[in-house]
Amino acid sequence: xxxxxxxxxxxxxxxxxxxxxxxxxxxxxxxxxxxxxxxxxxxxxxxxxxxxxxxxxxxxxxxxxxxxxxxxxxxxxxxxxxxxxxxxxxxxxxxxxxxxxxxxxxxxxxxxxxxxxxxxxxxxxxxxxxxxxxxxxxxxxxxxxxxxxxxxxxxxxxxxxxxxxxxxxxxxxxxxxxxxxxxxxxxxxxxxxxxxxxxxxxxxxxxx
Numbered sequence: 383x384x385x386x387x388x389x390x391x392x393x394x395x396x397x398x399x400x401x402x403x404x405x406x407x408x409x410x411x412x413x414x415x416x417x418x419x420x421x422x423x424x425x426x427x428x429x430x431x432x433x434x435x436x437x438x439x440x441x442x443x444x445x446x447x448x449x450x451x452x453x454x455x456x457x458x459x460x461x462x463x464x465x466x467x468x469x470x471x472x473x474x475x476x477x478x479x480x481x482x483x484x485x486x487x488x489x490x491x492x493x494x495x496x497x498x499x500x501x502x503x504x505x506x507x508x509x510x511x512x513x514x515x516x517x518x519x520x521x522x523x524x525x526x527x528x529x530x531x532x533x534x535x536x537x538x539x540x541x542x543x544x545x546x547x548x549x550x551x552x553x554x555x556x557x558x559x560x561x562x563x564x565x566x567x568x569x570x571x572x573x574x575x576x577x578x579x580x581x582x583x584x585x586x587x588x589x590x
Contacts, residue, residue: 391434391446391472393504399496400438403472407432436472436497443539444471454478454536457564461485463531466560468519468552470497473505475534480509489530490514491522493537519552524559533560541567 395403408428428447435445444450454475462484467476470492480488488511492498495516502514515522519537524530535552538545549565556563 391474391477393434393472393501395434396500398499399494401494401496401500402437403434403500404437405432405434434472436500438539441539444474446472446474450474453566454534457532457534458482460562461532463487464529465489466491466524466530466533466556467536468534469536469566470501470505470514471536473501475536476505476512477508480505480511485511488512489524491517491519493518520548520555523555528559530556530560531562533563534566535564536566538566541571543571546571 393403395405397403408430428449433445433447436443451474458475458478461479461482464487465479465485467479467488467490470476470490473490476488476490479485488509490505490512492502492514493516498514498516506512506514519535533556535549538548545565546568549568552565553563
């Protein structure tokens with residue numbers, strides 16, 4: 383997967399509990415202002431076009447905007463063999479990974495049954511490689527002897543220093559059963575908050 387177009391999702395729109403999958407459109411004017419308003423400049427801007435997002439109430443948790451896609455390209459490109467993904471979201475990452483011929487299985491752990499109800503049927507219909515398990519990742523453990531080539535953790539709404547302890551916990555928990563581990567935005571969060579130690583708990587940017 384090398385472009386944003388490759389990562390567009392077509393999850394059916396709908397609502398389950400407090401969760402909603404919907405479409406939104408960004409026109410040329412709005413695109414210009416998202417670039418101006420972005421904390422990190424144009425790298426987080428949203429080009430004109432139609433996108434899909436997953437929201438919890440009024441909070442956008444995930445979208446298929448180019449910035450979101452770029453955040454996940456490293457794990458998508460690295461994925462092979464058996465892969466563990468924590469956090470289902472729109473299924474964008476799991477879909478892209480499952481479609482790779484060198485990937486044999488994708489195990490997705492998702493806490494919310496409502497997110498699974500919205501995204502799960504669409505995702506599992508795309509590939510028999512995908513298994514979705516409803517569980518709390520901090521309580522769940524894989525069957526004894528299970529090995530993953532890649533493990534990816536993405537359960538946070540935005541980048542915040544408060545996420546770092548949870549990221550470290552998950553990396554330690556899966557240290558022996560996953561050859562490579564990554565968390566959404568971990569390196570960026572660590573770098574940013576090393577410079578801004580007095581701003582702990584402040585969100586860097588919203589996912590959308």
